Amino acid sequence: MTIPESIKKFIIWIQGFDHCVLRNEDDVKEKLILPMFHYLCYPEICHREYSLKTYQSETDANNPEIAQIYFATDDFKKQNTNTSLIFVEAIEPQKTKLNEAIEQAKFYSNHFKTLFFIITNGYEIKVFQHLHYNREELVFDLNIDTLKNNNVASKFYNQLNFDLVKNIDKNTASILKYTKFNFIENLIVGNPDLQYFLEKCDFEPSITREGCHLVVVKPKVAIACNLPKAFRKGNCQIEFSSILFKGLKIHLNHQDILGQLMTGLYTQPVWGCRRFLKELDKDNFTVNLGQITVILSKLEATDLCLCVDEICQEYQNLIIEFENALETWDFEFVKFSEVRGFILFSVRQELWELMQQFAKEFDYKKGKSDWHLFHREDISIRVSRGIHDHAFIFPKFYSNLSLLPSNQVNIIYELNDINLQSIETAKFSLWQQDIGVRGTWTAKYTKQWLLDKYIPKVINYYSEKSQLSEAEFLAKIKNYSNERVLIKEIDNIRDLVPYLRDIQSWLHIYVENLAALLLKPYYQAYTNLVRNTDSSITGIDYIFGNLRRVEWKNTPEENYSNSTDWKNLTFKYAIDCLDRQVVRINNSEYENSFKADLITRIFIWIIENGKISFSQAQLNAAKQALLPLWQQSRFEMRYIYPNR
Known part of the structure; x- marks a missing residue:
């Protein structure tokens, strides 16, 4: 040949x-x-x-x-x-x-x-x-x-x-592999003796934790996770007991865990709420983990979800716990070069230079007064008496491309490695005991200390040398304070709107279905809250336009444009439509995020534009239903959708 x-x-x-x-x-x-x-x-x-x-x-x-x-x-x-x-x-x-x-x-x-x-x-x-x-x-x-x-x-x-x-053809190759997988799966299901033998290979279910290392094992899946601590990144490794995946170990980093695993916790695989899971047919699921794609049986997918729920709930709890302890939620998180931190406010560059100069002059090694508590670290300011670090302050200068003046400097509450390491050396369950005025300062306390004590002291100390007065310096401070009323303290119904807008923005980019559990009290409470709205509310066409889109999604076989004269409907009919959504969600296990987005837009419009009569009980129920939903949206917008 x-x-x-x-x-x-x-x-x-x-x-x-x-x-x-x-x-x-x-x-x-x-x-x-x-x-x-x-x-x-x-x-x-x-x-x-x-x-x-x-x-x-x-x-x-x-x-x-x-x-x-x-x-x-x-x-x-x-x-x-x-x-x-x-x-x-x-x-x-x-x-x-x-x-x-x-x-x-x-x-x-x-x-x-x-x-x-x-x-x-x-x-x-x-x-x-x-x-x-x-x-x-x-x-x-x-x-x-x-x-x-x-x-x-x-x-x-x-x-x-x-x-x-x-x-x-990559797609054809995938189909061939799936056909092979499906054949093996059917062979196992149809052979009780073989199935019994393979079940002998199942893992022994358990949950163990040592410090920040959590291992969750179900019969078909095991996940070993290094949990995050002090804003450090965690990771995990996933293994399967199936003979088809013998030796396969899938490694997920911090971003994989947050971006793929964290949504849809405690939901069934068939609900379509989990980003990493897609139903292939009634018995199999396509699962994307990091850069690896596998096909799992329904039982394997269920065990995987149970493991993910345990791991991700604790993962999320620790992140929330750390942000709560350091009081950082109200500040924008930023990361540039090797710096991570939260923007507290901005000042003129001249003032920042005086702040640096003061810190250098009052280094803790140079005296014992109450103000000798600094140490310069490159361009940052380290607030410390040498025994314990209170806070690290870092400047972020604006470029010519910034919308703010180029002589403005953002003051960053820095998550410095030195400070984080001191927290990490503490026992895992006791690290919060170090948070406080005599220990690690929170972002909120640091901001108030800078504005109320440090900056006035600096301005006063250099008042004769500076060309600007104290009033001029203070007038140039751009404060990024959160003007919202705390949810628990709201007594004006319009104070709910900023929180509802946060939820609506989150729902707008949420591509998966949502578990109905959180939405049931939310739909009910806000429908009750706006029930007694003056019928002369403006923008009734906007309300019915959104309701029409929601109800069309529910019953696509109906042609509302012909069967219903939407222009002549009253606000009472709008409430009837919302009541139907309450009934529907109460009989549902999950909800389409698009519908939840539209319904939230309706609530916002009515509260902003209507004259509403409501009782204290209705307002309290609305606040109670809002809090867990808003907290979930806040977490996911911070950690799961950071680039949106």
């Missing part, structure tokens, strides 16, 4: 290759990888390099490398995860143990969604095939000497050449 010319060229090249000339990773790339893919007929323009440092995970890639990615297209704009073919990582020729590199390559091949990934030290070559819904399969495990064999080289070429690989 005649060997094709392209395979001949590949064989001639590999048989003439000498791995002994390789000295480092660059040699492996330049002298092996690039020529190899040239002879596998990959166009040079389909090749790109990526620094793995850019995509580094907290659990993987401790030693970032330069990876080679080959794409199916030569159009630079279309070179993405949809067209990625092969991920290649070169490692030092001296490294003979490739396990760490394999784990790293698995992570990044999932990130780039390549069909294959290859790891080589210039002599050993391992080729894995990666397709959705299944573990990686080792296709080739050989060395250069073995590859020089004509038959092996031909097989290598025939399976990895450009024309063949670029024509693999």
Whole structure:
């Protein structure tokens, strides 16, 4: 049989290759990888390099490398995860143990969604095939000497050449894998003896916790989580007992946990409330965890959700607990360079420079007065007497692109590593005891201390040297204070609106369904609150426009534009429509976020534009129903949708 010319060229090249000339990773790339893919007929323009440092995970890639990615297209704009073919990582020729590199390559091949990934030290070559819904399969495990064999080289070429690989349909491959999975699943379900045997492999359910390490185990799923502490990032590892996923360990970092797992807690898999879970059919679910996608049975998906509920509830509790303790909720969180913190207010640059100068002059090492409690840390101010750090104050200068004047400086309550480490060294359950005037200052206390004591002292101390008066300095302070009345203290119905707007903004970007549990008292309480509104309210067309969209979503077979004359309806009919929504939500397990958004818009409009007669009991019920829903929206807008 005649060997094709392209395979001949590949064989001639590999048989003439000498791995002994390789000295480092660059040699492996330049002298092996690039020529190899040239002879596998990959166009040079389909090749790109990526620094793995850019995509580094907290659990993987401790030693970032330069990876080679080959794409199916030569159009630079279309070179993405949809067209990625092969991920290649070169490692030092001296490294003979490739396990760490394999784990790293698995992570990044999932990130780039390549069909294959290859790891080589210039002599050993391992080729894995990666397709959705299944573990990686080792296709080739050989060395250069073995590859020089004509038959092996031909097989290598025939399976990895450009024309063949670029024509693999990723979606079709996924379907084939799903069909294989479904066949195995049906085989297990239909064979009681086999099912009994496999159940022997189930995990023993348990929940254990040691400090910030929480492990939750259900029969089909186990999650080991390092919980966040003092605004540090946590992570977790997920394993399955199924023989189909034997050896699979899925690592999720802090952002994965918040962005994928945190929504839809305590809801059933079939409700469509969880971001990471999609129903494939009545017995199976597609599950996206980090960069890995698997198919789980209904039982496995249920156990996964139960584990996630335990882990994420505690994860969320700790974040909320820390923000509550440091009184940071009312301030905008910012992160730039290596700084993390909360904006307290802004001042003129001249005032900030005086604040720095005062801190330098009154360093705690230079005297023992009540004001010798500072230490300069680069451009920040460290409030400390040397025994304990109270707070770290950091400036953020505005650029010319800012909407505020360029001479304004944001004052940041910094989450400094030094201070956080002192909290972390405390026993896990006792760290809050350090919060207070004699210990770690809260953001709220720090702000008041700066405005009421420190800044007036600085201005007074330098009053003769400064060209501006105290009144002029204080007038230039932009205070980011929260003007809202606390929910528990609201007695004016319009004070509810800012909180309702927060909830509406959250619902507007919430793409999943919501559990009906929180919405039931909310719908009921606010329908009762606005029930006795003067019928002359303006904007009745806006109210009915939103109600029409809600009810059309409920009963799409009805044509409201023809069957109902919406323009002639009264406000009483609007309340009847809202009452129908209350009945509907009380008989529902979950709610579409779009409908909840529309109904919230209606409540806001009526409260802002109507003359409402209400009782104290109705107002109290409205405040009680609002609080848990608003707290959930506040948490998710801060941590799950930070870039919206």
